[in-house]
Amino acid sequence: MTGDLHCHTTLSDGSLGIEEVIAQAKRMNLDFLAITDHxxxxxxxxxxxxxxxxxxxxxxxxxxxxxxxxxxxxxxxxCYAPQKPNxxxxxxxxxxxxxxxxxxxxxxxVMERYPVPRDAxxxxxxxxxxxxxxxxxxxxxxxxxxxxLYGYVxxxxxxxxxxxxxxxxxxxxxxxxxxxxxxxxxxxxLAHPHMFGNIELMKELTEAGKLDGIECMHYSATPIQxxxxxxxxxxxxxxxxxxxxxxxxxxxxITHIGSYTTDExxxxxxxxxxxxxxxxxxxxxxxxxxxxxxxxxxxxTVAENA
Numbered sequence: 033m034t035g036d037l038h039c040h041t042t043l044s045d046g047s048l049g050i051e052e053v054i055a056q057a058k059r060m061n062l063d064f065l066a067i068t069d070h071x072x073x074x075x076x077x078x079x080x081x082x083x084x085x086x087x088x089x090x091x092x093x094x095x096x097x098x099x100x101x102x103x104x105x106x107x108x109x110x111c112y113a114p115q116k117p118n119x120x121x122x123x124x125x126x127x128x129x130x131x132x133x134x135x136x137x138x139x140x141x142v143m144e145r146y147p148v149p150r151d152a153x154x155x156x157x158x159x160x161x162x163x164x165x166x167x168x169x170x171x172x173x174x175x176x177x178x179x180x181l182y183g184y185v186x187x188x189x190x191x192x193x194x195x196x197x198x199x200x201x202x203x204x205x206x207x208x209x210x211x212x213x214x215x216x217x218x219x220x221x222l223a224h225p226h227m228f229g230n231i232e233l234m235k236e237l238t239e240a241g242k243l244d245g246i247e248c249m250h251y252s253a254t255p256i257q258x259x260x261x262x263x264x265x266x267x268x269x270x271x272x273x274x275x276x277x278x279x280x281x282x283x284x285x286i287t288h289i290g291s292y293t294t295d296e297x298x299x300x301x302x303x304x305x306x307x308x309x310x311x312x313x314x315x316x317x318x319x320x321x322x323x324x325x326x327x328x329x330x331x332x333t334v335a336e337n338a
Contacts, residue, residue, distance in 0.1 A: 033296040035064030036289055037091065038110065038223065038247065038275020040282075044069035044095075045164040047280035051082050053289065058086045060290035064299060066093035066275070068110055071127040072161040073117050091302075094120065095223060096213070097127045098206040106228045107206045110247060110273070113306045114218030115313035123212055127203055128162045134199040135163035141197035142168055142189065146177050165190050166282040182284045206233070210242045217309040219302060221245035221273050225261065227252040238268050244305060249274025249292040251285055271305070272298045 040046035041053050048056075050067065057065040065088050067075045073094050083090035091112055098107040114120055139153060148171050156167040169186055172178045178185035189197040213220040224247055225234045237243045248261035249272070265272045274292040277283075294302070 033063045033299055034061075034290075034293045035066065035089075035091070035299055036060075036062055036276050036278075036292070037064070037066040037093070037112070037221075037273050037294050038068050038095070038250070038292075039065065039278040039289055040069055040095075040280075041067055041075060042159045043067075043072055043074050044160055044162065045166050045279055045282050047282050049159075050075050050078050053278070054079065054082045054086050054088055054090075056289045057088045060288075062088060062290055062293070064089045064091055064294075065289075066091040066110075066112060068093045068095040068275070070095050070162065071097055071124040071131070073114075073120065073124065074161065076117075092117070094124070096120070096123065096209050097131070097203040098209040099203045100206055100230065100233045101202070103229075103233065105230065105233070106203070107209075107230055107233065108223035108228070109206065109209055109213065110221040110223045110275075111213045111216075112219040112221065112302065113309070114213065114216035115309050116216040117218075119212060119216040120218075123204060123209065124161075130201050130203060131162040131164070134201055135165070135168070137199040138165065138190070138197050139163070139168060141199070142172070145197070146172060146175070148172060148175050148177070164282075166279075170281075181282065206237070207242065210237070214242075217313045219244045219271075219305050219309070221247055221271065223247045224250040224252045224277065226250075226257055234264075238264075238270065243270060245271030245273050245298075245302070247273045247275060249294070250277060251287050251292065252277075271301045273302070 039053055041050050067079050076092050079090045093112045096109045096111055098109055100107050152171040153168050156170050157163050169181045189195050210220050222234055222243055225231055246261055246265045248258050248265055262272050273294045276287050276289050276291045278289045
């Protein structure tokens with residue numbers, strides 16, 4: 033029993049649609065898949081229907097944008113199976129608005145340098161809840177101002193912290209995001225700690241009891257770093273997750289669905305926690321029709337077979 037617990041679709045900054053992603057997960061013989069589009073749970077209903085069709089169990093999920101104010105660093109938190117997903121709607125809308133406002137300013141800056149029509153960029157955002165730098169770069173490639181999505185032109189325009197067209201703003205505070213996830217009765221996992229330099233933050237959040245898991249198996253960490261993260265998570269009784277962080281054409285490095293996965297032992301830990309959250313939500317009358325049944329079904333199955 034294996035699962036890829038981190039991938040993206042055209043609802044955010046992926047290049048493949050929901051069905052294409054799920055069909056590929058089936059080809060890779062994955063049992064479970066979590067579609068973790070940035071700051072949106074819009075894939076939930078369709079993903080569940082398609083998952084049933086292809087024989088891949090879908091775990092409702094979202095990758096939430098946050099900010100480490102102490103270190104002035106970006107943070108991503110993976111939220112799995114929120115039993116009260118409506119509580120995350122305001123946060124998702126706010127983060128998508130922040131990202132889109134930044135992107136619109138970046139588009140203006142890019143258009144001052146390159147005579148590319150706005151429509152050439154916006155056509156790639158159809159279906160997405162936000163506008164991403166990858167959409168801008170794709171238009172620049174199409175119009176001959178770059179030969180690749182990542183490379184010299186991308187670095188010149190968007191590399192942090194001094195990219196000529198880079199516009200950034202703070203996302204909601206990471207502690208607020210984690211509290212909201214737990215309020216929604218979701219499972220909170222720190223995504224790719226090495227990607228944004230979140231190791232010290234990881235330790236602080238662990239000591240504060242705010243994390244349920246750590247994404248240890250991810251391409252941004254070396255094999256040695258992955259093992260160190262795994263050891264740390266196990267020592268602190270945290271779930272060890274893995275995911276490809278698949279974006280298709282928009283990946284900055286080679287990675288495919290199923291390239292990094294979560295093993296059976298940790299999937300069982302995840303499902304156990306999901307099941308506990310579902311029981312708590314039901315007991316307190318907080319269960320919501322917005323929470324897809326696919327999240328509690330695996331937990332019940334695991335509990336029955338344990």
